[in-house]
Structures are given as structure tokens and as C-alpha cells.
Amino acid sequence: MAVAERVSLPLFRGSSEGALCESCPFSRDGAPNRPVFSEFPEKPLWIIVAESPGFNEVRLGRPLIGATGEVVMKLLARIGRTREEIYLG
Numbered sequence: 001m002a003v004a005e006r007v008s009l010p011l012f013r014g015s016s017e018g019a020l021c022e023s024c025p026f027s028r029d030g031a032p033n034r035p036v037f038s039e040f041p042e043k044p045l046w047i048i049v050a051e052s053p054g055f056n057e058v059r060l061g062r063p064l065i066g067a068t069g070e071v072v073m074k075l076l077a078r079i080g081r082t083r084e085e086i087y088l089g
Contacts, residue, residue, distance in 0.1 A: 036063055038089035047087040048072060063088045 036053040039062060048064070056066035064072055064083075073083060 036061055038087060039063055039083075040087035040089075041084060044087035045081065045085045047089070049089045 036057045050064055050068060053063065054066040054068065057063055057069070063069070076082065076086065
């Protein structure tokens with residue numbers, strides 16, 4: 001079986017080093033929001049993509065650590081999976 005090639009897609013605005021948040025339609029009153037980037041292992045078992053970061057995610061810069069993240073982590077625990085095994089975005 002052939003190994004899948006890792007594909008890197010460009011960001012639409014800026015880069016992870018310097019996102020142009022002020023150009024985002026979700027900026028607040030023209031001020032940029034702090035982006036929250038994905039966390040993932042080299043070979044994730046699954047991918048979970050959330051709709052948008054909440055207060056805690058933005059404050060700490062990590063995906064799925066607020067109330068929704070708590071629900072997701074409880075569901076993962078019920079099926080024997082951990083945060084470290086999953087692509088979170």
C-alpha cells in the first residue's frame with residue numbers, strides 16, 4: 001500500500017507566523033481576533049473540526065478547551081480515545 005503524501009494548503013490570509021486577522025470578516029469592530037490553530041499528532045486517528053473558537057480557545061490559543069471541548073473529550077473518553085490521538089481544528 002502506498003504511503004499518502006502530506007498535502008499542505010496555503011492559508012487564505014497571511015500565515016501561521018503572521019495572520020492578517022484584520023482582513024477576516026469575523027474581526028470585531030475592525031479589530032483582529034486572535035487565531036486559534038489546530039493541534040494534531042503526526043498520524044491522527046480522526047479529525048474533529050469545530051465551527052469557531054470560543055472565549056477560552058481564543059484566550060489560550062488552543063482548540064476545543066472550553067465547554068464544547070469538555071463535551072468532546074468526554075465523548076472521546078467513552079470510546080477509549082484521547083485528545084493526543086485526534087486532529088483538533
